Amino acid sequence: MFDVERLNTCISVWKDRPGALLPLLHDVQSAFGFIPPDALRPIAKALNISRAEVHGVVSFYEDFKTEGVAKHLLKVCCAEACQATGSRDLQQFVEDRFGEMPTKNQDKEGISIEAAYCFGNCASGPTIELAGRMIGRVTPSKLSRLLDDLD
Amino acid sequence: MKIFIPKDTSAVALDADDVAQALSRAQHALEAEICRNGSRGAFWLEPLVEVELAAGRYAFGPIGVEDVPELLECLPDRLEDHPKYLGLTEDIPWLANQERVTFARAGLGDPVCMHTYTKLSGFSGLEKSATLTSQEIVTQVLESGLRGRGGAAFPTGIKWQTVLDTPADQKYIVCNADEGDSGTFADRLLMEADPFQLIEGMVIAGAAVGATLGYIYLRSEYPLAYRQLSLALDIARREGYLGENILNSGRDFEIEIRLGAGAYICGEETSLLSSLEGRRGLVRAKPPLPAKEGLFGKPTVVNNVLTLAAVTTIMSQGSQYYASLGAGRSLGTLTVQLAGNVARGGLVEVPFGVKLSDVLKDYAGGTFSGRPMYAIQVGGPLGAYLDSTRWDTPMEYEEFAKVGGMLGHGGVVIFDDSADMLAQASFAMEFCAHESCGKCTPCRIGAVRGAEVIDKIRKGDRVNENLILLEDLCETMESGSLCAMGGLTPGPVRSAFKNFDFGVKGPDKSLSREGIS
Ligand SMILES: Cc1cc2nc3c(=O)[nH]c(=O)nc-3n(C[C@H](O)[C@H](O)[C@H](O)COP(=O)(O)O)c2cc1C
Ligand code: SF4
Ligand code: FES
Numbered sequence: 072m073f074d075v076e077r078l079n080t081c082i083s084v085w086k087d088r089p090g091a092l093l094p095l096l097h098d099v100q101s102a103f104g105f106i107p108p109d110a111l112r113p114i115a116k117a118l119n120i121s122r123a124e125v126h127g128v129v130s131f132y133e134d135f136k137t138e139g140v141a142k143h144l145l146k147v148c149c150a151e152a153c154q155a156t157g158s159r160d161l162q163q164f165v166e167d168r169f170g171e172m173p174t175k176n177q178d179k180e181g182i183s184i185e186a187a188y189c190f191g192n193c194a195s196g197p198t199i200e201l202a203g204r205m206i207g208r209v210t211p212s213k214l215s216r217l218l219d220d221l222d
Numbered sequence: 223m224k225i226f227i228p229k230d231t232s233a234v235a236l237d238a239d240d241v242a243q244a245l246s247r248a249q250h251a252l253e254a255e256i257c258r259n260g261s262r263g264a265f266w267l268e269p270l271v272e273v274e275l276a277a278g279r280y281a282f283g284p285i286g287v288e289d290v291p292e293l294l295e296c297l298p299d300r301l302e303d304h305p306k307y308l309g310l311t312e313d314i315p316w317l318a319n320q321e322r323v324t325f326a327r328a329g330l331g332d333p334v335c336m337h338t339y340t341k342l343s344g345f346s347g348l349e350k351s352a353t354l355t356s357q358e359i360v361t362q363v364l365e366s367g368l369r370g371r372g373g374a375a376f377p378t379g380i381k382w383q384t385v386l387d388t389p390a391d392q393k394y395i396v397c398n399a400d401e402g403d404s405g406t407f408a409d410r411l412l413m414e415a416d417p418f419q420l421i422e423g424m425v426i427a428g429a430a431v432g433a434t435l436g437y438i439y440l441r442s443e444y445p446l447a448y449r450q451l452s453l454a455l456d457i458a459r460r461e462g463y464l465g466e467n468i469l470n471s472g473r474d475f476e477i478e479i480r481l482g483a484g485a486y487i488c489g490e491e492t493s494l495l496s497s498l499e500g501r502r503g504l505v506r507a508k509p510p511l512p513a514k515e516g517l518f519g520k521p522t523v524v525n526n527v528l529t530l531a532a533v534t535t536i537m538s539q540g541s542q543y544y545a546s547l548g549a550g551r552s553l554g555t556l557t558v559q560l561a562g563n564v565a566r567g568g569l570v571e572v573p574f575g576v577k578l579s580d581v582l583k584d585y586a587g588g589t590f591s592g593r594p595m596y597a598i599q600v601g602g603p604l605g606a607y608l609d610s611t612r613w614d615t616p617m618e619y620e621e622f623a624k625v626g627g628m629l630g631h632g633g634v635v636i637f638d639d640s641a642d643m644l645a646q647a648s649f650a651m652e653f654c655a656h657e658s659c660g661k662c663t664p665c666r667i668g669a670v671r672g673a674e675v676i677d678k679i680r681k682g683d684r685v686n687e688n689l690i691l692l693e694d695l696c697e698t699m700e701s702g703s704l705c706a707m708g709g710l711t712p713g714p715v716r717s718a719f720k721n722f723d724f725g726v727k728g729p730d731k732s733l734s735r736e737g738i739s
Contacts, residue, residue, distance in 0.1 A: 089518060090480070092500030097442075097481055118500070131502040133484030134442055150404030151599055154649070155562030155637045156590060188486060188653070190443050191407040192232045193635070194265035194560060194567025207235035 073109050077102050082117045091118055092128055096135055105136040142181040143221055146200040147172070149186040152193035157210070161197050162186070164211035182218070223254040223298055226272040226279070228329065230261035230414050231446050232407070237287060238269035244290040245271070252297060260415025262329030263569030264316055266587075272311055273297065281308040316566060316585060321547070323555045324531050325408075325571050328415035334453040336461055339418040345463060347537030351426045352471035359430040360386055363533060366541035367553035372398050372489075372526030373602070373630045373706075375552075375619045378533075381523060384513035385431040388521040393433035395424050396498065396517060396524045399440040399447070400482055400489035403602025405561035405633030409527035411569055413440075413447035416531075417454035418463075421477060423530030425468060426537055427523055428475040436477040437517070439494050442484060451479055486603075486657040490705050491524040493659055504659050505705045526631070528557060549575025552618040552629075562599075562635035563589045572617075578634070579613040586636065593638035597646070597722060601630025603653050604710035606717035607637075607646060626717060628710075647718035648676040654711040664699045665708025671695055672715065689719075 081098040085091040095114065099106055106129050115122040129135045147162055165184055166172060173185045192198040195207035201217055209217075227233075227242045246256050264270060267283035271293065274280075280301050282293060289306055296304045308314055322328075331338035339345070351359050364379030385393060397420065401409040413420060424436045440448055455477055458464045466474045480498055482488050488497045492506040495517050516522025532554060536544045545553045552574035558581050560567045566587035578600070589595055597607045606627045608615075615625050622629050637646075651672035658666045675692045679685055696712035703709040 090498050090500040093483060093497060094480060097483070124501075127502055128500070131485065132482075135483060150653075151603060151646070151649070152405040152561040152633075152635045154646070155635055155641065159645075187443070188657075189402065189404045189406075190231070190235075191401065191410040192235050193405045193407055193562065193633070194564065195232055195236060195268070196562070198235065205231060205235045207232060 073107050074103075075113075078107075078110050078113060082114065086117050092120070092125065093132075096129065096132075100135060105139050108137065141183040143183070143202045144200075145182055145184045145202075145218075146187040147184065148188065148190055148192075148196060148198040150189040150193075152189070153196035153198055156196045156208075158197035161199070161209060161211060161214065164214065182221075223252060224257055224274040225252075225254050226257050226259045226274070227269060228261040229258035229333075229446070230268070231410060231444070232265045233261050233268040233270070234446070236268050236284065240287045241269050241271065241285055241290060244287050245294075248290075248294050252294070254297075257332055259331055260329050260333040261411060262311070262317060263325060263411050263415075264314070264566075265568040266564075266566040267308070267314075267568075270311075273301065277310075279311045281311040281314060282306045283308060316568075319584065320571050321555055321573055322571050323535055323547070324412065324419070324528060324557065325416070325569060327419070328411060328569075333415050333417055333450050334457060336418070336457050339416075343538060344418055344534075345422055347534035348422050348425055348463065349469060350537050351429050352469040352473075354429075356386055356430050356432055359426065359537070362536055362541045363430065364541075366536040366544040367548075367551070368529065368532055368536060368544065369552065369619070370526055371528035371532070371557075371631060372491075373403075373628075375629075378525065378529055381513050381525075382427070382430050384511065385433070385521045385523050388514050390521050392435070392518075392520045393431055394517045394520055394522040395427045395431070395433045395436035395530075396491075396494070396512075396522055397424055397436065397438040397530055398489065398491065398494060398524055398526050399438050399444075400494060401441060401444075401527070401631070402486040402489045403631050403633050405599065405635035406559050406602060406631045407561070408557040408559055408569055408632060410444055410447050412527055412531055413444070414450050417447075417451045418458065419531045419534055420451070420527055421454060421458050421463065423533045424477055425463065425475045426533050427525065427530060429468075429471065429473050431521070431523055433521075433523065434474050434476065436475065437498055438477060438479045439482060439488070439498055440479055441482045448479065448481065455479070486653075487659045487705075487707055490659075490707065493705075494524065495522065502659075504661055505707075507704060528631075547573040548618075549573070549616065550618045550620055552620070556617055556629070557632050558585075558617065559631075559633050560586055560636070561633060563591055563595075563638045564636045565590050574618050575616050577614055577616050578608075581617070581634070582613065582636075589636060589638045591638050591640070593640060595636055596639040597637040597641050597643060597718075599635040599637070599646075599714065600633065601628040602633050603650065604628070604706060604713055605630050605633070606713045607643065607721060608717070609721040612721070626713075628713070643718040643722040643724050644676065644680055647715045648673050648680075650711055650714040650718075651676060654707060658707060659705075662703050662708055664702035665704075665711075668695050668699045668702075668708065669711060672699075672711075676715075692719075 085095040270283035369375040488503040493503040497503040558570040654669035
């Protein structure tokens with residue numbers, strides 16, 4: 072259920088500060104795991120902007136999700152430095168197993184997958200982020216083991 | 223005895239936390255103190271464990287959890303028996319041969335220890351600035367020849383002078399910490415290993431132009447940098463380096479961190495400002511320059527992390543010293559970031575003017591795969607792919623432009639001879655399509671079409687016509703784009719076709735358009 076109190080707490084932190092929308096959305100997302108559709112109207116009202124504007128910002132930025140993701144999120148770096156060390160194979164391995172990126176939601180193994188573009192670990196790629204943890208020098212077999220170790 | 227094990231994104235991505243844990247279990251028996259230092263940027267040796275004894279700091283690396291028991295057995299008097307023993311850290315040639323200026327402190331100690339920072343001459347640039355007028359500070363920066371490190375290489379002193387000369391009730395310093403280019407990690411390393419230096423640079427910038435508030439726009443992909451910066455800001459505030467009347471200069475300054483949200487285009491300065499204002503990251507037309515009408519319409523300095531960091535050296539050591547490094551119109555040091563398929567990747571700080579081929583020879587150690595180096599993309603996703611005939615170029619902005627390349631933020635992404643250059647050309651278009659802010663049609667639509675056309679070329683579908691179409695598209699993107707995202711994407715695309723032979727011949731320029739349609 073949508074917890075209005077929690078939303079209001081987030082709003083009250085940022086309401087009167089300049090350029091509040093992005094940090095507020097980050098806070099809302101960490102509170103709810105995504106930006107609940109019902110949150111747009113109160114956010115717009117508090118910041119005195121239109122709901123369309125809030126929606127525009129939410130949809131512009133890759134980070135903001137409008138629905139919950141699976142239990143675990145796997146991001147595969149698909150930028151050049153990781154491509155140079157074999158991220159294309161890794162991407163292939165992931166897509167063979169889970170379907171084409173990005174998978175929107177809950178696949179049966181409880182993993183959402185997403186392409187990412189650089190984690191700043193470009194000297195020891197390919198890089199992934201799995202369940203919030205950055206990991207370098209990832210090969211398909213290493214990823215396979217990491218996935219097996221997830222609960 | 224003190225044992226160092228870096229708390230750094232790349233080190234941790236290679237299990238440094240687990241190594242630290244294994245070491246701390248033995249801490250008592252050893253009577254050792256464990257320090258989570260920053261990284262020195264030698265990522266090929268991470269996790270790099272250092273053991274400090276009376277004679278100095280001895281290095282071991284890369285150390286996995288499985289190497290720890292043997293390491294413990296070798297302490298403290300049989301160090302050289304360990305298979306990963308590297309000798310004194312300061313004697314490792316890969317580190318010793320560099321000219322570390324901005325990164326001189328990186329990895330030496332706890333990144334958020336104020337005592338370490340000041341002991342290693344931190345805040346001496348700010349102390350100097352506190353005794354100077356705003357104009358005197360700007361003049362020093364002008365005289366140093368410092369050019370922006372974010373990619374465009376604009377003279378920093380000129381930008382600061384404009385902001386200083388524009389009267390306003392509020393001015394801002396914005397640090398561009400969006401570091402979106404693949405193959406770059408220098409900003410990250412600085413923020414994780416030496417965050418006080420960025421803070422010092424921003425406070426100096428504020429004093430120089432009369433700004434009292436600074437924002438660090440940090441990409442959300444850098445959680446550890448966020449943590450270190452937040453800690454450092456709290457400490458700096460407590461110690462009087464932020465807040466009111468800093469060092470009795472009569473000047474106030476505050477800094478706030480704002481997180482990006484996964485948009486590459488927000489590294490472009492006007493898009494970044496839109497984002498900071500809480501809007502979509504749309505690029506704005508210039509003029510007005512941000513220096514005159516920037517954040518919330520106020521005069522704003524937007525500078526890259528490394529630019530602001532360099533200012534601390536210029537103020538403490540003098541503009542003459544800084545200008546004595548480098549070559550041509552590229553002064554100071556360049557932080558080359560060796561990335562991609564490389565055996566010895568990491569951060570190499572050298573004076574501008576060193577040839578790319580010399581950096582490769584002296585530092586890269588070949589590819590990680592062991593195959594020959596083939597293509598090198600310098601300067602991020604908008605930089606050209608250079609074949610081996612172009613590697614002898616001195617690393618200076620103007621020299622790189624002459625061979626159709628750009629230095630950008632200093633990223634050097636190495637590919638071996640298994641690289642599929644057609645796929646890389648296509649990726650450049652796909653990336654542009656994915657990251658376009660959407661304002662200009664040539665960029666938003668052209669890049670999508672570009673990827674399709676390259677796909678047709680790959681399939682052998684009317685190759686010559688499609689090559690001409692691709693060239694047309696590139697020209698339209700170059701001339702019809704508001705910013706370098708659309709405007710420079712043709713760079714990597716063209717260079718992939720032109721500099722590499724993958725069996726597709728370039729369009730026959732002698733054919734008129736009518737002739738083949
Ligand atoms: C598409 C695009 C992406 C950019 N990304 C960055 C970035 O991630 N970091 C950065 O400092 N500058 C970036 N820039 C350059 C900035 O627009 C701007 O020139 C820079 O922040 C100015 O600071 P400097 O003078 O200190 O380099 C980018 C430019 C473009 C066109
Ligand atoms: S070139 Fe692309 S990214 Fe730049 S302003 Fe135009 S649409 Fe936006
Ligand atoms: S390109 Fe993958 S981490 Fe930078």
